[in-house]
Amino acid sequence: MTSTLAARSPVPLPDDITVLPGPALLAGLTRGPSLAAHRHQFGALPWIGLDVLQDLVGRVGVRGRGGAAFPFATKLETVARRRRPVVVVNFAEGEPASAKDMALALTRPHLVLDGAVAAARALGAREIHVVLPGERVRVQAAMHLASEERDDRMRIRVHTTTHGFVSGQSRAVIELMSGRPNLPVTAWEPEALSGFAGRPTLLSNAETWAQVGLLALGGASSYRRLGTQVEPGSTLVTLTRTGSATTPEVHEVAFGTPWSEVIRPLAPRTEVLVGGFHGSWTRWETLSSMRVSPTEMLAAGIPLGAGVVHVADAATCPLAFTADVAAYLAGESAGRCGPCVNGLPAIARELRAVVGGHGDPARLSRLTGLVTGRGACAHPDGTSRLVRTALTTLADEVEAHLHGRCGRALDADGRAS
Template identity: 65%
Template sequence: MTASPVPVSGAPRVLPGPALLSGVGGRADLAAHRAQYGSLPRLRLDDLLGSLARLRVRGRGGAAFPFETKLRTAAAGRRPVVVVNLSEGEPASAKDCALATTRPHLVLDGAVVTARALGARELHVVVPAERPRVAASVLAALDERDDRLTIVVHTAEARFVAGQARAVLELMGGRPNLPVTAWTPEAVSGHRGRPTLLSNAETWAQVGRLVLVGEERYAAHGTPEEPGTTLLTLSAPTPAVVEVAFGTPWRDVLPDTWAGRPVLVGGFHGTWLRWEDLATGTVSVDAMRAAGTPLGAGVLVCPAECPVAFTARVVDYLASQSAGRCGPCFNGLPALATAVRAVAGGTGPTDRVEELAALVTGRGACAHPDGTVRLVRSMLTAFPAETAAHGSGRCAS
């Protein structure tokens, strides 16, 4: 497989933050966690649903789907299953790794309080093979707890698509850790056909903090429209995980060394932005989605190299990481990678890239092809001069 242009970081810098990362740097054991937050309350399902709706808690895995909706859907079925998905397949992302190694009990509290409210008896925890510190920290945290749930730990493959929801369910079912086509959400029919509430570490940590500190303290950060905070991975030059309140100006978040340089927002399935376009905005799921530049999984990459050349390397990597189970991945992504590489090398036209992007979009068994096309199209849109320069056999960067 092709190596990732951004190496996986199993030990990112984790900077202190206002909420989830408050006091980070101290002990991460259960005693220290309870000293900071107190004991975990028991909540009725309706009370938990109400808090989640009022605070607009959304998933932090990339889609920003309302968590209250997903929970309500899972609660409508019988014998639901809860899953903590720590298999951070995106190499440039490190926020779940950061939480697992510094705030494991906050993550587990969110999952446990939700499982109890649902009446679920099973809690599954999925850890990444490529980040051994995550597994070690989570296993140590589980050993300290007695949540009276059946807890099963799974190890996901070191693969970009391994963390996709259906790939995780395949792993839990003893099958290859790859995405499959599904016609119903996992909250309706997931593990063994049962409603399955699956979210990443940051989502569970947000739920945990909400129930531990209450709505008023949770809403003390952010804006009335978007309460709370979010974690971001700043992926260059050294991966760092930071926590910022929604509504924070991007100029206050981004490193000074990034000024004037293009930034890839949302990770390898994200969109390119010029510095001046990003720096004039704020950290906002709603505003960025409306602008067509979604925050996604909260990964920001500012490569030292030309964005056209970097995109070609990312697409090469993504093509090698596909499940290879459907035409868009098996045939489309390698062809797209070849076409983008030709544009970067000055030997191929952008027309071929556009043609392949149109053929791939909307036809995959999972979102991997669509995410890859989003990246490629944003390169063409954000950097027309750079792309044209490559077509003339030179690089403008």
């Protein structure tokens, strides 16, 4: 947005997605997304007291599905200790490769809204704020329709973001709701302490609210029938491929499921980007030896993040693809602090130089270290993670480029084709 390196996303925003039936959130998709179909399948939303809701989300360990995996119970407890709380449902998927919140809007809008209504009732809030992505018109249409169907005696206020990767960041959402530019700002307290209008704000992404809705409707025992003892339940995963004409696929996967059962077998050295544009590169043989477990994946240095798994197409250079992503991210910053204004463009240029065979990987590594932990939001950290893991996982590709031997398809400017 502010950088001269502004570029289109190398993964275009999807118009169409494939949503596969799942065991809980995505069960019974053929019934349709209407409120009547939802109530027929899940029943009426019960009134749940605050103590009961806190016990439910704490007992099964619900964590945020937006990328940070923060415990929802901690947020809820923090907001509950203060007056005049605000409840926010964030559908603003700024990550172009992610489609899981889009999938919920199209197939399970009322499961998401049930979670928010249950929390709002428990907290004594009188309205719910729903934030929609400005660039995903199908999500807007679906949620406007779902909002009009509701019969909760709860006001729903809808906000629509501007286009941009960082528009769905929590503080950017608060700024949008406050009538200011939809960009991140430095915050000295979390939203749960001081968010919209300085009030305690319970803000989570759509999938997190759907998980809360599932708990409110079915209880902890039903929720625990999936997953593991340590990580009960399921999660949504978006599968995409570079250079493929196929639409993104959204899967619901029980925690503890081997990745080899989620993604069809790939060649051992196939490169896989886990977590989206702020994610980590790894090899298929590494990922296929693991389970779908945020805890285990974080410990292995491959956090699940936004729940995106992107597979490099055999004809596309993953290093050039990473350079395209880095250039896009440099152009998508808020432009409000040094690490983004100066650091990300410098990283993107140096990575492009490496792809062109005349860059310095050591300098690139130093640049990523300079911006990590220094931004007002996590945008520099995520971009640095992407680039650092590319330098290690794609080390053979880096060496080939420095010797002019890349065997993948590049255009005249060194971009993935």
